[in-house]
Amino acid sequence: MKSSKPYFEVLVVDDEPDVIDVTKVALKNTSIYGSDIRVIPCRSKQSTLELLSEKVKSFTIAIGLIDIRMEGEMSGLELCNYIRYALNNRAINLYIRTGSEDAGLEEEAIKNYEIDGYLSLSQMTRDKLFSIIACGIKNYCSKLLNKTSLEIVRLVINSINANISVKQALSFYIQHFDSVHKSEGLMSGTAVFLDGECIGGAGTLKSPDNIKSVQQSLENSAEITHSDTIPDAAIMRKDENVMFKVGSLTWIESGIPDVPELLLKQVLECRVVPVYQLYNLSKKLRRKQ
Amino acid sequence: MSSNDPYFEVLVVDDEPDMLQISKMVLKNLKIYGAKIKVICCNSKQEAIDFLSTENNNVNICVALIDVVMETENSGLELCDYIRNDLKDHDMNLIIRTGQPGSSVENTVVQQYEIDGYLNKAELNKNKLFSTVHCCIKNYMSKLTPSFSQTFNTYVIAAVDQGLSINEAVDSFMKGPGFPYRPQGLMSGMAICLDGKCINSSGTLASEQEVQTIIKKLEDSTNIIFSEPVGNTIITQQDGNLSYKFKNLLWIEQGVPEMPLADYKSMLVNCIQPFARLCEIENKLRW
Numbered sequence: 001m002k003s004s005k006p007y008f009e010v011l012v013v014d015d016e017p018d019v020i021d022v023t024k025v026a027l028k029n030t031s032i033y034g035s036d037i038r039v040i041p042c043r044s045k046q047s048t049l050e051l052l053s054e055k056v057k058s059f060t061i062a063i064g065l066i067d068i069r070m071e072g073e074m075s076g077l078e079l080c081n082y083i084r085y086a087l088n089n090r091a092i093n094l095y096i097r098t099g100s101e102d103a104g105l106e107e108e109a110i111k112n113y114e115i116d117g118y119l120s121l122s123q124m125t126r127d128k129l130f131s132i133i134a135c136g137i138k139n140y141c142s143k144l145l146n147k148t149s150l151e152i153v154r155l156v157i158n159s160i161n162a163n164i165s166v167k168q169a170l171s172f173y174i175q176h177f178d179s180v181h182k183s184e185g186l187m188s189g190t191a192v193f194l195d196g197e198c199i200g201g202a203g204t205l206k207s208p209d210n211i212k213s214v215q216q217s218l219e220n221s222a223e224i225t226h227s228d229t230i231p232d233a234a235i236m237r238k239d240e241n242v243m244f245k246v247g248s249l250t251w252i253e254s255g256i257p258d259v260p261e262l263l264l265k266q267v268l269e270c271r272v273v274p275v276y277q278l279y280n281l282s283k284k285l286r287r288k289q
Numbered sequence: 290m291s292s293n294d295p296y297f298e299v300l301v302v303d304d305e306p307d308m309l310q311i312s313k314m315v316l317k318n319l320k321i322y323g324a325k326i327k328v329i330c331c332n333s334k335q336e337a338i339d340f341l342s343t344e345n346n347n348v349n350i351c352v353a354l355i356d357v358v359m360e361t362e363n364s365g366l367e368l369c370d371y372i373r374n375d376l377k378d379h380d381m382n383l384i385i386r387t388g389q390p391g392s393s394v395e396n397t398v399v400q401q402y403e404i405d406g407y408l409n410k411a412e413l414n415k416n417k418l419f420s421t422v423h424c425c426i427k428n429y430m431s432k433l434t435p436s437f438s439q440t441f442n443t444y445v446i447a448a449v450d451q452g453l454s455i456n457e458a459v460d461s462f463m464k465g466p467g468f469p470y471r472p473q474g475l476m477s478g479m480a481i482c483l484d485g486k487c488i489n490s491s492g493t494l495a496s497e498q499e500v501q502t503i504i505k506k507l508e509d510s511t512n513i514i515f516s517e518p519v520g521n522t523i524i525t526q527q528d529g530n531l532s533y534k535f536k537n538l539l540w541i542e543q544g545v546p547e548m549p550l551a552d553y554k555s556m557l558v559n560c561i562q563p564f565a566r567l568c569e570i571e572n573k574l575r576w
Contacts, residue, residue, distance in 0.1 A: 084551070103416050106420060111423070114431075117420070128407075135404065135405050153442050154563050160566075161567075274442060274443050274447070278446060288574060
């Protein structure tokens with residue numbers, strides 16, 4: 001069975017190599033939701049822009065720790081604006097980290113930029129860094145899952161409204177997923193079944209053999225959670241694979257860290273179940289037409 | 290200043306009266322997205338629970354600053370547990386104020402109770418408090434519309450799947466647990482109009498007359514923050530009133546601070562447009 005353990009990516013942007021190295025060392029061997037952290041180092045605003053220029057790349061990064069003064073006095077803050085506005089990424093948690101003790105600059109950054117925190121390097125300890133990373137990742141996971149659910153439900157509604165079948169819409173989503181995800185790390189693969197038919201697989205779940213082995217391992221030995229509110233909806237989870245089921249819809253996700261059950265229930269109840277209900281509505285609509 | 294001006298609510302729980310007093314003074318003068326802050330003080334875990342459990346008092350609180358040691362060693366953490374697991378409030382930002390941030394016990398707690406950050410009491414100054422609350426409110430606001438969109442979509446789709454009409458679905462959503470509006474502060478009222486007819490309104494916009502007054506006010510307003518020819522989409526904001534227009538749907542909210550454009554666009558594409566299309570689908574099913 002081909003699979004890779006999920007990991008979280010943390011972007012560290014600083015023109016001082018020491019700061020990058022220390023951060024790397026501090027985050028080594030720490031794990032959050034059972035997943036490791038990988039540091040992506042960048043030495044300047046410009047090199048970060050180049051790295052992020054593949055637009056979707058930025059969405060797999062959970063946290064950015066960004067220095068203010070690099071090439072220019074305000075390079076770090078300009079970079080934050082680029083991520084929020086040009087890349088339209090609201091999921092990543094952005095923390096400014098600076099050696100400057102200028103209170104006016106802190107106020108300016110907090111008031112005028114969409115950042116999640118302003119940290120002083122002089123007061124940074126390993127424990128403190130860990131708690132910031134842990135809070136940031138938790139926040140990122142819920143935003144990312146929520147964003148993805150909204151996108152899928154939106155896509156399905158728009159498709160039905162435009163007389164495109166739900167199967168076609170899901171197949172489109174999977175193809176899109178395959179083109180943007182990296183087949184490793186976080187949310188590395190997905191596969192969807194409807195009425196016993198495989199709509200498609202992407203990332204690590206692209207090959208039918210992989211889908212089959214993951215599906216079998218989930219069905220044989222997974223931990224099962226039933227929905228409290230929806231009768232035939234359930235979640236099966238084993239290692240980094242999760243299977244959501246409702247009616248004749250089965251949805252498998254790979255590369256899911258050991259996140260709280262609550263987040264998975266939200267995916268079941270706010271993504272998988274509405275898609276299935278919309279599918280039923282679309283069938284009624286077809287019969288009518 | 291009109292009575293419908295939005296404000297953010299911040300809860301401060303601490304057994305030291307000085308801490309409550311200082312927090313109140315610092316936060317009183319803060320303005321975020323053009324809106325002021327109202328500070329609610331509680332001096333124990335029990336007082337905070339009594340307050341939060343009354344009439345959906347939790348729904349408007351964006352941030353809670355919570356001391357750890359109060360009645361007992363772990364009162365603050367128990368309060369976090371109550372907010373997350375009993376009230377099932379996952380939107381409120383929880384900040385722990387403690388003498389020893391980042392100790393191993395607390396790092397376990399971060400993951401267990403979804404805590405959003407620490408404030409070290411020893412380092413606490415005006416700037417730190419200001420920055421923390423500011424960031425938390427921005428974070429809260431950036432999650433508010435996606436979280437509302439998700440709850441609304443999920444509820445309305447399920448209701449229509451069960452055979453309810455759009456009007457019945459929206460009505461049931463408004464009365465249901467999905468939307469405990471409080472007629473003050475943030476997002477204090479809303480109204481939904483289809484084909485020029487108001488199908489539902491609540492909170493500060495509960496009266497039909499008030500809805501008409503606000504529609505008129507927004508129509509006359511020149512403060513258009515976004516417009517797009519597709520579907521005749523227009524977003525207008527004036528004095529804490531906000532309207533989204535898309536096709537035959539007019540969606541009005543009252544008590545909305547001046548958020549970044551991305552937040553309005555997110556509401557438009559994730560909630561307003563899908564809802565308008567769901568209305569069309571339901572309409573086709575009916576006729």
